[in-house]
Amino acid sequence: MIAITGATGHLGQLTIDALLNLGTPASQIVAIVRSPEKATELAAKGVQVRQGDYKRPETLSAALEGVEKVLLISSNDFNDRVGQHRRVIEAAKQAGVKLLAYTSLLGADTSTLSLAGDHKATEEALRASGVPFVFLRNGWYLENYNPAQAAETGAVLGSAEEGRVSAAARADYAAAAAAVLTQPNQENKIYELGGDTAFTLSELAAEIAAQSGKAVTYQNMPAEAYAQLLLSFGLPDALANMLADSDSGLAKGQLYTERRDLSTLIGRPTTTMQEGVRAALQG
Known part of the structure; x- marks a missing residue:
């Protein structure tokens, strides 16, 4: 079982x-x-x-x-x-x-x-x-971003500068877990999991703009200011600080990987940022 x-x-x-x-x-x-x-x-x-x-x-x-x-x-x-x-x-x-x-x-x-x-x-x-x-x-989930909200407000907000994030859909990570649980000889293995094609938040904003037909830009801010903004939106203190800290790490390459462990495990390419934006905007 x-x-x-x-x-x-x-x-x-x-x-x-x-x-x-x-x-x-x-x-x-x-x-x-x-x-x-x-x-x-x-x-x-x-x-x-x-x-x-x-x-x-x-x-x-x-x-x-x-x-x-x-x-x-x-x-x-x-x-x-x-x-x-x-x-x-x-x-x-x-x-x-x-x-x-x-x-x-x-x-x-x-x-x-x-x-x-x-x-x-x-x-x-x-x-x-x-x-x-x-x-x-x-790695990071595509679902961590909110393209519909960005299209409405005209901005993707963060403190990631031009760091690249190897994000994939939550369903991709679930498929990888299922593969590991059903395949033999998995004992004591370590998988670094991320999307096949990384992107910056500026590229994310541009894609949201292209698909929504609305003006959307990426607004970078210092991590402390981003955390305070998230707090003003009603996020709990621990979550707001974690997200701001994660963006700072993203800027330094902490959420980027060149490995293809995820697509290898699931036997197909990972969900692209473009596909994630499309799914989110279609709601």
């Missing part, structure tokens, strides 16, 4: 769909969720829904019973993320899981992004556990 943690999130649902598309029987997929009542759509597909909470270790052992492979999707709760991940890893070890794939960050072992710390610590904990692992070091 294959278990997906955080299965009601966007990446979790897409990974389950990808597993089903690869022919994995629904009865052999376990959706581990904090609130089973929110997983009725998954249950309707025939997927096993089990309650499991990163913060409640007593729920994780039962959730992983009989499971052979696990996809640990990193927590979106920035309060003690490493502790939450360690609880899943420990439960997986106790359950005799044969492979645990973890959604990490591009270049997690060398990245200077504030996001990288928790991912690096989780990777170290997973190595130390003795559980066979796969590090899925995901």
Whole structure:
């Protein structure tokens, strides 16, 4: 059986769909969720829904019973993320899981992004556990950008300067996770995952303008000013600072990769920025 943690999130649902598309029987997929009542759509597909909470270790052992492979999707709760991940890893070890794939960050072992710390610590904990692992070091999602809003306001905002980002669609990363979970001989592999063709935010703005027929430009600003702007939009402090810090790292090449691990795993080119803009504008 294959278990997906955080299965009601966007990446979790897409990974389950990808597993089903690869022919994995629904009865052999376990959706581990904090609130089973929110997983009725998954249950309707025939997927096993089990309650499991990163913060409640007593729920994780039962959730992983009989499971052979696990996809640990990193927590979106920035309060003690490493502790939450360690609880899943420990439960997986106790359950005799044969492979645990973890959604990490591009270049997690060398990245200077504030996001990288928790991912690096989780990777170290997973190595130390003795559980066979796969590090899925995901790059940026195309969905992190909002072309419709940019077309409406006339601006893509950020602090990335002219740095290039190797972004891909969330569905691409989900397909890669499904491939790793269903292919043999994946133990202790590390994948640096990103889109085939990187782009700058100026190029993103130009593409939004071309497709929307509206004037759109990229407005670069200092990271501190960008963080304050995001706060003024109502974003939580931790999220605003993380996004501004990530843009600063993007400017330095921290979210760029020349490797083609992602397209190799999924057996096709990754979703382009142009395709992502088109999908977003069509809504």
